[in-house]
Amino acid sequence: MGEIKSFETKALLPIIKDFKVTKSQYKKDGFTYEGVNYDYRFDVSVKVAIDDIDGVADWGYVYRDPNGRDKEISLKQFGTSYTDSRYAYFRNTSPATVTLMGYVKYVGSDEPIYGEPIDYTLSHIDTSCPDAITRTG
Numbered sequence: 001m002g003e004i005k006s007f008e009t010k011a012l013l014p015i016i017k018d019f020k021v022t023k024s025q026y027k028k029d030g031f032t033y034e035g036v037n038y039d040y041r042f043d044v045s046v047k048v049a050i051d052d053i054d055g056v057a058d059w060g061y062v063y064r065d066p067n068g069r070d071k072e073i074s075l076k077q078f079g080t081s082y083t084d085s086r087y088a089y090f091r092n093t094s095p096a097t098v099t100l101m102g103y104v105k106y107v108g109s110d111e112p113i114y115g116e117p118i119d120y121t122l123s124h125i126d127t128s129c130p131d132a133i134t135r136t137g
Helices: none
Strands: 015-033 036-049 056-064 070-074 081-084 088-091 096-106 118-122
Touching: 015 096, 015 118, 036 056, 036 096, 036 118
Parallel strands: none
Antiparallel strands: 015 036, 036 081, 036 088, 056 070, 056 096, 096 118
16 A cells, blocks of 8 residues: 655745835825824835636735734735735824735635735825025026
8 A cells, every 4th residue: 555645735825016105195184094093195006916816716915004903905806916006004104114915715715824914114205396496696
């Protein structure tokens, strides 16, 4: 009789390929999110990809909000790669961080598998011009 070998399968997780702040705004207590006022609003672009979706019921990335709650953002409807710019993040400091991680749910399982959490920097992009230009001569 042959030898029985066991093996462990590794989950195929989505990878965050790119993260950038595309726009930021500052206004003291000017932005409200879930009943809390914030000074900064950061619009971001997050590119997420997964190599294969065979047997995958859902996939995407997780955003950890400032209160430590995780929100799954499903990207299954977009195939295997998507650049998501639908969300804004709110903070009271700049620079600040945002924690993101990939997740996948396989067909036949209700439990998601999460990748390693990664912190990304949220920095205020100052696009203002000087109020006045002083000329000499």
